[in-house]
Amino acid sequence: MKFTARQAVNYFHKHFSVYDALYGLNIPVDEEEFLALVHKHAPSNDPSTYQSILSKSIDFGILEALENAAVKTYELSEAVSALIEHFGQSQSQVTSELIAGYLQQLGRYVERLEATLRQDDDESAILSIRSIDRVLDRIRNDSRNSCRAVLLEAVNIKSSLESTSLRERYTLVNHLWDNHVAPLQEVIDINAAIDSTLGNLSLVLDRLDRHFRHVSAVHTRVVVSQSKLRRMREQTFNVYREAKTSLEPLYKKVQRDGLIAVGAARYLSMFENRAIADVLEEMPDGFLSHSRNEGLFEDFDAEAFTYELIDYRPDVELVLSPPGENSFSASLSLQDVLGAVFEQSSVDDLAKFVEQHFDDSDSRHFFDALCTLAGSGSYNLVLSDEPIEFNFHGEKWRGHSVSLTPQRNKTDG
Amino acid sequence: MDSAELPFLENIYTDLKKGRHITNMDTDMHRSLSDHFDQYKGLFKALGYKLTRHRLDFFYLSAGPNSALIMQKFAAFYFIFLDHLADNFGTVSEALFNQRFPLPSLPHLKSERYKKIMSEVGVSVERDLENLVGRLQTAGFLHINNDKLITFDSPSHRFLDMCHDLVNPATSSDPIEDSDHD
Numbered sequence: 137m138k139f140t141a142r143q144a145v146n147y148f149h150k151h152f153s154v155y156d157a158l159y160g161l162n163i164p165v166d167e168e169e170f171l172a173l174v175h176k177h178a179p180s181n182d183p184s185t186y187q188s189i190l191s192k193s194i195d196f197g198i199l200e201a202l203e204n205a206a207v208k209t210y211e212l213s214e215a216v217s218a219l220i221e222h223f224g225q226s227q228s229q230v231t232s233e234l235i236a237g238y239l240q241q242l243g244r245y246v247e248r249l250e251a252t253l254r255q256d257d258d259e260s261a262i263l264s265i266r267s268i269d270r271v272l273d274r275i276r277n278d279s280r281n282s283c284r285a286v287l288l289e290a291v292n293i294k295s296s297l298e299s300t301s302l303r304e305r306y307t308l309v310n311h312l313w314d315n316h317v318a319p320l321q322e323v324i325d326i327n328a329a330i331d332s333t334l335g336n337l338s339l340v341l342d343r344l345d346r347h348f349r350h351v352s353a354v355h356t357r358v359v360v361s362q363s364k365l366r367r368m369r370e371q372t373f374n375v376y377r378e379a380k381t382s383l384e385p386l387y388k389k390v391q392r393d394g395l396i397a398v399g400a401a402r403y404l405s406m407f408e409n410r411a412i413a414d415v416l417e418e419m420p421d422g423f424l425s426h427s428r429n430e431g432l433f434e435d436f437d438a439e440a441f442t443y444e445l446i447d448y449r450p451d452v453e454l455v456l457s458p459p460g461e462n463s464f465s466a467s468l469s470l471q472d473v474l475g476a477v478f479e480q481s482s483v484d485d486l487a488k489f490v491e492q493h494f495d496d497s498d499s500r501h502f503f504d505a506l507c508t509l510a511g512s513g514s515y516n517l518v519l520s521d522e523p524i525e526f527n528f529h530g531e532k533w534r535g536h537s538v539s540l541t542p543q544r545n546k547t548d549g
Numbered sequence: 550m551d552s553a554e555l556p557f558l559e560n561i562y563t564d565l566k567k568g569r570h571i572t573n574m575d576t577d578m579h580r581s582l583s584d585h586f587d588q589y590k591g592l593f594k595a596l597g598y599k600l601t602r603h604r605l606d607f608f609y610l611s612a613g614p615n616s617a618l619i620m621q622k623f624a625a626f627y628f629i630f631l632d633h634l635a636d637n638f639g640t641v642s643e644a645l646f647n648q649r650f651p652l653p654s655l656p657h658l659k660s661e662r663y664k665k666i667m668s669e670v671g672v673s674v675e676r677d678l679e680n681l682v683g684r685l686q687t688a689g690f691l692h693i694n695n696d697k698l699i700t701f702d703s704p705s706h707r708f709l710d711m712c713h714d715l716v717n718p719a720t721s722s723d724p725i726e727d728s729d730h731d
Contacts, residue, residue: 302635392713393642397635399712403628407666412621419711 144196148216151189153177155198155212159220162241162271164202164209202263217270221277234278235322241271242333249340258351261344265357268337269364276368282316283375289316290382306394313387320376338365468496473505477540485537491528499528506538515540555588556581565593565600565610568619570689570704572607582608605703607689621670622681623690627708629656629663642709645701652682652697 148155154177158165165173167190174186190210193199198216202209212220245268252261289312293305300308341358348354406415476493483489486509490502509515519536526533555561557578564571564578573579582589586602593600599611631641633656638644657667657678664673672678682699685691691701 300639301637302639302641305639389640393635393640395716396631396641396709396712399715400628400631400635400641402715403624403712404632404662404666407625407628407669408662412625412666412669416620416624 139196144198147192147196148198151178151193154189155193155216156220158212159217163244163267164211166207166209170199170210211267214266214270221270221274235319238271238275239333242268242337245271246333246337246340249344253340253343253347256347258348258354261348261354262357265341265344265354265361269357269361272361272364272368276364276371279320279368279372279375282320283379286312286316286379287382290386293386302390302393302397305390306397309383309387309390310394313383317376317379317383317387320372320379334365334369338362341365468494468501470501470504470508473497473501474508477505477509481542483540485526486540487526487528487533487537491526495529497529499531499533502528509540514543516543555585555592561589565608566598568610568688570607570609570702572689572703574702579608603704603706605706607704609704609707618670619684622672623685623688624708624711625666625670625672626657626681626685627705628712629666631708631712633663645705645709646703649698649700652679652693652699655682655699 151174154174157173157177158170170190171186174189175183178189180186190199194201194210197213199210200213202211211217245264248264249261249268252258252264289308293300293308293312341362345355345358403415473490473494477483477486477489480489486506487502490497490505494501506517510517518539518541520539521536523534523536526535526537558581561571561578561582564575571578571582582602583606586600590600593610600608601611602608631645634641634644653675655678657663657672658675667673667678672681682691682693686693688704689702690704691699693699
C-alpha cells in the first residue's frame with residue numbers, strides 16, 4: 137500500500153487513543169487483545185472495522201507483527217513508541233509504583249531471554265532485547281523528567297518563601313521528596329530490588345552474547361543494550377544527585393520546621409484535652425532544674441509572693457528561741473527523746489518511734505531529734521523509697537520514713 | 550584537678566541549680582564547663598543532677614519533676630509561640646532566632662484558645678506574662694532589652710527539640726553532644 141506521510145500521521149492521530157493504550161500496556165498483544173483495545177478506545181457500530189484498523193495500522197507501519205512468537209502478536213513500531221514516549225514525557229514522573237512496574241517488566245523480559253537461550257532462538261532474543269531497551273530508556277527519561285520537576289518546584293518554593301505558610305510548604309516539599317527524589321534513590325540504590333534485577337539482566341545479556349557468539353545481530357543488540365543499561369544508571373545517578381542537592385537543604389529545613397510546627401500544635405491540643413502537668417509528666421527526664429533553696433528578687437514570682445506575704449499575720453504566736461536553747465515543753469526534752477533512741481540502738485521509723493514513745497511529743501521533737509542524729513555522725517539514716525502517710529498525734533503527715541542504724545566505728549573491725 | 554578547684558565552680562553551681570542555661574555568652578563559666586565537662590558532670594551526678602551539654606553548645610541541669618508549675622508555664626509559653634510562628638511566618642526556627650519580638654506583640658493572651666491554655670498555668674493578664682518572660686530570661690532562654698524587645702537564645706532549642714521528638718521520636722533530636730547514656 138502506497139501512502140504519504142500526511143496520510144500516516146492523520147491515521148495515527150485518528151486512532152491515537154488506541155495506540156496510546158497499547159503503549160501503556162508495554163507488552164505485545166495478540167489479535168484478540170488488540171481488537172478489544174480498539175473496541176474500548178474507538179468503539180464503532182460496525183465491529184468489522186476493528187479488523188481494518190489492525191491491518192491498516194500494520195500497513196502504515198504503526199504496528200509490527202512479531203512473526204516468531206508461538207502466537208502471532210503485535211506491538212508498536214520502535215519509531216511510534218519513541219514518538220509517544222517523547223510527547224508523553226512531560227506527564228511521566230518517577231514514582232515508587234512506576235519503579236515497581238519497570239521492575240516487573242524487566243523481570244519478565246529477563247525470563248524471556250533465558251527461555252530464548254534454552255530454545256536457541258536468536259530472533260526472539262533480539263525482540264526481547266529491544267523491549268528491554270525501551271524499558272531502560274523509559275527509566276532514564278523518567279528520571280530526567282523527575283529531576284526537572286524537582287528543580288522547578290524547588291525554585292518555586294524558594295521564591296515563594298514569604299507567601300506560603302510553613303504548613304503548606306511542609307506538605308509541598310514532603311510530596312516532592314517522597315514522589316520524585318526517593319524513587320530515584322531506588323533506581324541507583326545498590327541494595328534495592330531493582331539493582332538485583334539489573335544485575336540479573338546484565339548477566340543474562342553476557343550469557344546471550346556467548347551463546348549466540350556467531351550471530352552478529354545478537355551481539356550488536358547485546359552491546360547496545362549493555363551500553364543503555366550503563367547509561368541509564370549513570371544518568372539516573374547524576375540526575376538524582378542534582379535533584380537531591382537542589383532539594384535536600386530545603387527538605388531538611390522544612391522537614392524540621394514542619395515537625396516543630398506539628399509538634400507544637402499537638403502539644404497544645406494535648407494541653408486542651410488533659411491537664412498540662414499530666415502531659416509533661418510523661419516526658420522521660422527532668423527538663424529543668426528548679427529545685428531551689430533561696431528566693432531571688434530578680435525572680436518575679438518570688439518577688440510577687442513576698443509582697444503578698446507582707447500583709448500576712450499568723451494566727452498563732454511564734455516563739456523564736458535564742459541559739460543554744462530550744463522551745464521544748466518542760467515535760468519532754470530533746471535529751472529524753474535522744475536517750476530513748478540510744479537505748480533502742482536501731483529504729484525502723486523515727487517519726488513513729490517518737491510518736492509512740494512520747495504522748496506529749498510534737499513535730500518539733502521529731503525534727504530536732506532528726507537533725508541532731510543526722511549531724512552526730514553516729515547513725516546511718518536511710519529514707520524509704522516511697523513516701524508514706526502517717527498520723528502523728530492527729531496530724532496527717534506525708535513523707536519518707538527515716539530508719540536509723542548505729543554507725544560502726546572503724547576500730548570495731 | 551580536685552573538684553573543689555574547678556574554676557567558677559560556685560557560680561556555675563548556683564546558676565545551673567537555679568535552672569539557668571549557660572551559653573557561650575557566659576564566657577568564663579562556659580569555658581570552664583567546656584574544659585572540664587567530665588569533672589563537672591561527675592560532680593553534679595554525685596549531687597543528684599544530670600549535667601547536659603546540648604549539641605548547640607550550652608549547658609543545663611536536669612532535675613525535678615516536669616509537672617512543676619514553672620515548667621508548665623515555660624512549655625505553654627513556647628508551644629503557643631511556635632504555633633503562632635508556624636501560622637504567621639514562613640519558618641519557625643529562623644523567625645524565632647533571627648527576629649526580635651516586642652513584648653506587647655506576644656500572642657499568648659490575644660486569642661481565646663491561647664488565653665485558656667495560659668490561664669491554666671496561672672498567666673491571665675499582661676503582668677503575669679511579663680513576669681513569665683522575666684523567668685525565661687533568668688533561665689537563659691531569652692533576653693529582653695529596655696525597649697521590651699525579646700530575643701530568643703539558643704537554649705530555646707530545647708523546646709523545639711521537644712516538638713520534633715513528639716512527632717518523630719524515631720529520629721529523636723538528641724540534645725547531647727557528649728552522649729551520656731548511663
